Amino acid sequence: MDFRYHHAKFDHSENHHHNDSGCNDYATAVAEYRKSFASKKDVLEQTPDPAVKAMLLYMEEKGCETVFDRFDAQKPQCSFGLAGVCCKICNMGPCKITKKSPKGVCGADADVIVARNLLRSVAAGAAEHGGRGRESMLALKYASEGLINISIEGESKVLATAKAFGIDTENKSIKELAGLIADILLEDLSRTLPGPHRTLNAFAAKERIKVWSELDILPISPYHEVFESLNRTGTGNDSDWNNIMKQMLRTGIAFAWSCVLGSSIAMDSLFGLPVRSTSKVNIGALEKGYVNIAIHGHSPILVSEIVKLGNSDEFQELAKQNGALGIKFYGICCSGLSAMYRYGGVIPLSNAIGAELVLGTGALDLWVADVQDVFPSIMEVARCFKTTVVTTNDSARLPGAEHYGFDHHHSNMNQTAELAAKILNRAIESFTQRREVPVYIPPYEIEAEVGFSVEYINKHFGSVKPIAEALKRGEILGIVNLVGCNNPRIVYEKAIVELTDILLENNVLVLTNGCASFPLMKLGYCSASALERTGDSLKGFLKELPPVWHMGECLDNARASALFKAVAETSDIYIKDMPYAFASPEWSNEKGICAALSFRLLGIDSYHCVYAPTQGSDNVTEFMSNGTKDILGSKMIVNVNHTELAHEIVNNLKQQRKALGWD
Known part of the structure; x- marks a missing residue:
């Protein structure tokens, strides 16, 4: 069977339809969209997790506001922002696009403004994951050189990566190989002189590399593409919306293969591969009487040492000497997930949106906040319950929090153990001060x-x-990677849970990681008991395995894409033609756009219940929805009704199977 196909080039010709911004009436669409937004009342009535409802009512009784209160207070949300037609790039504005004023002061129309805003969001997402990834890459390099006292525990990952990079392993120690790998990862992350991106070339499917090369969207490095994205969207620069979208795809590739995969390689090399294990989940797992420490964020270097040291006999005994039963760790967002699946001892409680609810229990003595998805509002709740908040990264300070962390240059990374000890001592002190x-x-x-x-x-x-064989036989209808942060526009965690129900009923195997994985863990989907929710054929194939495979934190989208690639290659079929899908029903930030884009670039359709801010431009909306079908083989499907969206995923998987002759 011939799976080759022809790719359309980016069309810069006069024949390409250009939207007349003055005729673009997005107001009706935005008004209808806003009607779908959830309220706190909706969350209380419909959230699938009873612990969320209980904590919302308790915090309301205590007079503590949450993200859901603030979301209601913001209504109605700005229609120009929702549509992406507010431009603040220069100080001649801000400009907004309406029928009365179809162009900004500089002459930029809706297409240009929407495209620029979207590109800047993708650049921000790449910078966010790239920034936290750089810390792991530096730690791997420093550990290999003996500059920091961190063991390189992922020997098998180091050897496998060295082989993929073509590094000669003979007569080289694990430390030496780890150092060579770290240098490659750092170079790929920060290259300015054009050259081959070694991580991409080593791990991406050759068919995809050919597609991206023909489209001229192969990146130089995330550093360069983020730099270039800000450059070309500056005042008086790129005003061709189509060319701006081309740069968005280029930045998306850099995000996927350096900021995500490169970071994942560094972390797996340092801390080892995931271990299949069982963990308690949800707020009820909190225990009184212990020094309770929450780990919140995305950076594992200092967190791993805090957990390791906190579980030592020395600190457990110190906690007992101060009246505690011991020390326990709890995970919020991805730092907790990373620690949990590697060496245990961290109980996952909530994603970022629910962080205030966990703080509201009053059970936490210390809150360790590193980077990303740590909302400033946690400080107000922490003050209400006398919880000490500690920040650990210069990129993520919180006013009123104490700071024990790495400096801007990471020159004190060799003090990791000392910083961890200070934080643990502060936690024990906080425990003694808040017993009432x-x-x-x-x-x-x-x-x-x-x-x-x-x-x-x-x-x-x-x-x-x-x-691969179960997929071809139809025992598995398809495979869906279900991820993404949460968004109060959607009833909290409802879309994720109910969409999963429909997928499992139709024998779809579900992969998950990051924030979206929390409701699936909390409500039993990541357990063999959830097999009762699945269709018969999927149940028969999985036997004792859960129907939702938890792959870790948000960076672990790299694990899902690796599985997609491996199964496709075993089937001798291109990824774009396989019955795969990416779903982030409740996505809410720049990294969410990047994550979806990463899978779209592979040729996998993406599905969402939240619109990207493009409705002010028909051209950009069409490009995001259908315009990449010819050039990448994928589309973006948005439906605020998650039930309809789930059935659309199932139907499209069936169509993909039919095209392969698998029905």
Whole structure:
């Protein structure tokens, strides 16, 4: 069977339809969209997690506001912002596009303004994951050189990556190989002199590299593409919306193969691969009487040392000497997930949106906030319950928080153990100072299985071939990567849970990571008991495995894309033609745009319940929705009705199967 196909080039010709911004009436669409936004009342009535409802009512009683209160207070949200037609790039504005004023002061129309804003969001997402990834890459390099006292625990990952990079491993130690790998990852991240991107060339499918090369969207490096994205969207620069979208795709590739995959390689090399294990989940797992420490954010270097040291006999005994039963760790967002699936001892409680609810229990003595998705509002809740908040990264300070962390240059990374000890001592001190604080813990907890990866799947099944064969036979209808942050526009966690129900009923295998994984863990989907929710054929194939495979934190989209690639290659079919889908129903930030773009670039359709801010431009909206079908093989589908969206995913998977002759 010939799976080759022809790719359309970016069309800069006069024949390409140019939108007349003055005729672009987006106001009606935006007004209808706003009607779908959830309220706090909706969340209280419809959230699938009873612990969320209990904590919302408790915090309301205590007079503590949450993200849901503030979302209601912001209504009605700005229609220009929702449509992406507010431009603040220069100080001749701000400009907004309306029928009365179809162009900004400089002459930029809706297409240009929307495209520029979208590109800047993608650049920001690349910078965010790239920034936290750089820390891991530096730590790997410093550990290899003996500059920091961190063991390189992922020996198998180091050896596999060295082989993929073509590094001669003979007569080289793991430390030497790790250092060479770190240098490659850092060079790929920050290259300014044009040259081959080694991580991309080593791990991306050759068919995709050919597609991207023909489209001229191969990146130089994330540093360069972010730099260039800000350059070309500056005042008086690129005014061709189509060319701006081309740069968006280029930046998306840089995000996927350096900021995500490169960071993942560094972390797996340092801390080891995920281990399939079982963990308690949800707020009910909090325990009184312990020095309770929450780990919140995305950077694992200092967190790993805090957890390791906190679980030592020395600090457990110190906690007991101060009247505690010991020290326990709890995970908020991705730092907790990263620690949990590698070496245990961290109980996942909530994603970023629910962080205030966890703080509101009064059970936390110390809150460690590193980078990303740490909202400034947690300081207000922390003050209400006398919880000490510590920041650990110069990129993410919080007014009123104490700071014990790495400096801007990471010149004190060799003090990781000392910083961790200071933080643990502060936690014990905080415990002794807040014994009178009332504690309320809703009695909801469950067990979840975590730690799935391509390496584990190969070990469990012998290879990915059994998955490929089950997919072809129809025992597995398709595979969906369901991820993304949460958004109060949607009833909290409802779309994720109910969309998953429909997928499982239709024998779709679900992969998950990051914020979207929390409701699936909390409500039993990451457990073999959830097999009762699946269709018969999927249940028969999985046997004792859960129907939702938890792959880790948000960076672990790299694990999902690696599985997609491995199964496609085993099937001798291009990724774009496989019955795959990417879903981020409740996405809410720049990294969410980048994550979806990463899978779209592979040729995999993306599905969402939240619109990207493009409705002010028909051209950009069409490009994002359907314009990449010819050039990349993928589309973006948005439907605020998550039930309809789920059925659309199932129907499209069936169409892909039919095209392969698998129905």
